[in-house]
Amino acid sequence: MNRKAAAVLAICMAVALAVAGAALSRSSATPTLKGVVGPGYTISLKKGGKKVKTLKAGKYRIVVSDKSSFHNFTLEREKPSKPKLEKLITSTSATTTKTIVWTLKPGSWRAYCSVHEAQMHQDFKVIK
Numbered sequence: 001m002n003r004k005a006a007a008v009l010a011i012c013m014a015v016a017l018a019v020a021g022a023a024l025s026r027s028s029a030t031p032t033l034k035g036v037v038g039p040g041y042t043i044s045l046k047k048g049g050k051k052v053k054t055l056k057a058g059k060y061r062i063v064v065s066d067k068s069s070f071h072n073f074t075l076e077r078e079k080p081s082k083p084k085l086e087k088l089i090t091s092t093s094a095t096t097t098k099t100i101v102w103t104l105k106p107g108s109w110r111a112y113c114s115v116h117e118a119q120m121h122q123d124f125k126v127i128k
């Protein structure tokens with residue numbers, strides 16, 4: 001085989017591998033968490049209809065339905081606090097549904113509205 005043919009073959013194999021890899025990662029389902037904030041002073045994060053208390057560390061699809069224009073939905077790892085893992089998923093003024101995919105690492109986590117955190121929060125653990 002000449003060098004050019006070898007290079008073409010190598011490229012074809014790389015493409016085939018990439019396609020197979022994408023198909024694999026799609027078939028291994030990412031679990032979905034559902035967050036709801038508002039319209040009142042309530043916030044929740046659920047998995048399969050149940051309030052999240054403990055999760056296995058890993059990648060999650062997080063779908064947040066923000067039903068209020070004066071609350072937000074924030075997800076943060078509180079312990080350990082470093083490195084900082086915090087995400088404002090829906091902003092305060094927005095009334096929207098937003099989906100993110102995020103890797104949750106082990107620790108103590110909190111879903112909360114940063115404007116009214118004292119009354120609007122849900123704590124949960126992420127374990128290895």
Ligand SMILES: [Cu+2]
Pocket residue numbers: 070071072113114115116117120
């Ligand atoms: Cu709020």
